[in-house]
Amino acid sequence: MPTQLQGSLTIAGSGIASIGQLTLQTIAAIENADIVCYVLNDPAAEAYIRKKNPNVYDMYQLYDDGKNRAETYFQMVEVMLNKVRSGQNVVGLFYGHPGVFVSPSHRAIKVAREEGYQARMLPGISAEDCLYADLGVDPGIRGLVTYEATDLLQSNRPLNPGSDLILWQVGVIGNSGFDFVQMENPQFDKLVARLEEAYGADGELTHYIAPVLPIDEPVIEKLKISDLKKEEIKKKVNPGSTFYIPSNDPTRRGALDFEGAEKLRKVAISALANHQPGKNYNPLKENTALAEALEQLALDPGSLQEFKADRQSWVDKSGLGLNDAEKNALVTGQGVKDMLLLKGPGAGPVPQALTSNLENHCSIIVEIEYLVEGCELSSRPHSSTPSEEDGVREEQEYDGADIVCISHRAQIDAEADSIAAASSTTQLVLVSTPKDASLRQPEGCRPSDE
Secondary structure, eight states: OOOOOSOEEEEEEOBSSTTTTOOHHHHHHHHHOSEEEEEOSOHHHHHHHHHHOSOEEEGGGGOOTTOOHHHHHHHHHHHHHHHHHTTOEEEEEESBOTTSSOHHHHHHHHHHHHTTOEEEEOOOOOHHHHHHHHHTOOHHHHOEEEEEHHHHHHTTOOOOTTSEEEEEOTTSTTOOSOOSSOOOOTTHHHHHHHHHHHHOTTOEEEEEEOOOSTTOOOEEEEEEGGGGGSHHHHTTOOTTOEEEEOOOOTTOOOTTOSTTHHHHHHHHHHHGGGOOOOTTOOOBOSSOHHHHHHHHHHHOHHHHHHHHHOHHHHHHHOOSOOOHHHHHHHHHOOSHHHHTBOOSTTSSOOOOOOOTTOSSEEEEEEEOOOOOTTOOOOOOOOOSSOOTTOSSOOOOOOTTOOOOOOSSOOEEOOOHHHHHHHHTTSOOEEEEEESSGGGOOOTTOOOOOO
């Protein structure tokens, strides 16, 4: 492996929306760079970058009308690396995510590392991230496939209507050149034909363009695939356009879209009034020197470089008031997260005992139900501390609540008046231990059929 040389390369992304999608990590890298070489998609972001670091090189000038984009990309790589080779700490800044459809960023990192220079990539917000937010898409529900539109056609990539599909660069299909004014889209009709073959002419499609300036709104145009043949629609598609085609599989649902969800929702909402943190919840310790140290390391590239070079020296000289345990955690990398949290018995809020309005019962447990058709109910002697693993539950009617079969359970503490209110709209199992023996049901007692 080559010896580490002076000079470094940090590749970063500015996001899609102007200025607001720059991460704190990227801003810190820009402020601490010797020079920032950038390709941005709006002048407002460019002006902001120049305020953060006036030593810049605008790589957008390397494009030209009719010039092959690949030639420009090779030149971008060389511009950045020449400055790294001169011993400078360089930030290469690209709009969007710097690793998504940005070939010069990947090549620059590869070459820099091969030549013995330190090189890294910082993540940014891509058009895909903006699409998820603006269209309300969750790729985890039905799965999602993404293709670059030209590659889809040239490589004959498979299309699966059962998963969501995102198509990139639908405004420059088959065009490897560049034009400052109007980019040609010579193979758009071929894409439409391919989509019609896979999804049908009436297949749903959304034409999406992420907003750039703060005053912009996203373009969200819902179409049928056959609409893409219309000239007025074709004219709206540009290099910033993305197509989203939803899955046609109706069986895939979200995590909160299931049979019985409405019943669970009502119980969950009623439980909020008396919610107590779980016994294993650990809140944050306030105002610790360790948290301040991690903040400095996250936002100050110089401090992070010094820390990585000699951890012990950095913590000893930090001047942050770190105690010995915090210093040891930073040096070893062990237990850092745990030291930021309150741990152990009694660390968090202690649930209050249920005493008010319960003259004849020492506790009430409300168990969330799913109504399972044909499920048998069993009974057993009452216990004030039912086990979490118990598949058999006590049965007793209280305030007219119905007892139903449980397939998912959660326990909430509640006052008697809250129980009465919930039981009027929600099916619950109420488990209780009457103090008065005369109130106890005999073993084997079953609820009524009502």
